Amino acid sequence: MEEEIILVDTFDNPIGYLGKTETHKLGLLHRAFSVFIFNDNNQLLLQQRAKNKYHSGGLWTNSCCSHPRKNETTLAAAERRLMEEMGISTPLKKNFDFIYKATLDNGLTEHEYDHVFFGNYNSSPIVNTEEVKDWKYESLDNIKMDIQKNPNAYTEWFKICFDEVQNRLFHSTY
Numbered sequence: 001m002e003e004e005i006i007l008v009d010t011f012d013n014p015i016g017y018l019g020k021t022e023t024h025k026l027g028l029l030h031r032a033f034s035v036f037i038f039n040d041n042n043q044l045l046l047q048q049r050a051k052n053k054y055h056s057g058g059l060w061t062n063s064c065c066s067h068p069r070k071n072e073t074t075l076a077a078a079e080r081r082l083m084e085e086m087g088i089s090t091p092l093k094k095n096f097d098f099i100y101k102a103t104l105d106n107g108l109t110e111h112e113y114d115h116v117f118f119g120n121y122n123s124s125p126i127v128n129t130e131e132v133k134d135w136k137y138e139s140l141d142n143i144k145m146d147i148q149k150n151p152n153a154y155t156e157w158f159k160i161c162f163d164e165v166q167n168r169l170f171h172s173t174y
Contacts, residue, residue: 005067006031010099012113017070024055027101027109030067033078034114034157035092036165037063039122043137044165047086049155050133055104058133061155062165063088063119074115082119086135087126092117095168102156110157116165140166 004017008031023030037045045063049056064085068077075092082088095118101111125135147154147162 003067004070006070008113010113012097020067021054024104024108024110027111029099029111029113031074032067032112032114033065033074033081033117034062034161035064035078035082035117035119036095037082037086037088037090037119037121038169039120039137041137041139042169043139044143045086045121045125045137046135046143047127047132048134050129050131052130055106055108055110056155057105059155060153061158065114065157075117078115078117085128085131087128088119088121090119090121092119096164098161098164100157100160102160104156112157114157114161116161118169140169 003020005020005023006014007016007018007023007028009015012031018028046060047063048060049058051057064082066077066081068074075094078092095116097113097115099113101109103109127135147159151159
């Protein structure tokens with residue numbers, strides 16, 4: 001059975017549940033999270049999504065992202081997926097939320113109420129190759145320049161929230 005997504009209103013109140021594929025085909029607002037892991041040099045751990053992902057395959061993005069399950073807190077979901085995708089266990093701190101809507105490949109639409117978490121980790125991840133093609137730690141300045149030069153190499157949600165992440169990093173303790 002396909003994973004069900006938590007549909008929400010613009011205040012993040014649950015209003016129902018629907019399969020992941022159908023939610024993205026219809027472009028319905030749903031709960032999601034994005035994890036940004038930084039090392040002690042303030043470099044961001046980027047992941048390149050596996051080519052076989054149902055959307056945005058092969059694109060560079062934040063350290064981890066997904067959707068919480070029914071009756072699962074967003075923090076617990078973020079911790080779970082960070083371990084499943086990147087083999088990382090580290091404390092996460094919620095930093096901000098944002099809502100976005102973006103047309104993706106394969107006729108899908110992301111429309112997410114996205115909870116953004118920051119964390120710290122200094123080692124190499126142990127990636128799940130079903131989820132992740134490649135990874136790297138990169139400075140925020142280099143990422144910003146590369147997004148400007150190669151915008152099609154990055155996921156839509158990452159490009160949308162990157163400036164806010166950069167602004168908040170310098171006012172945050174993760």
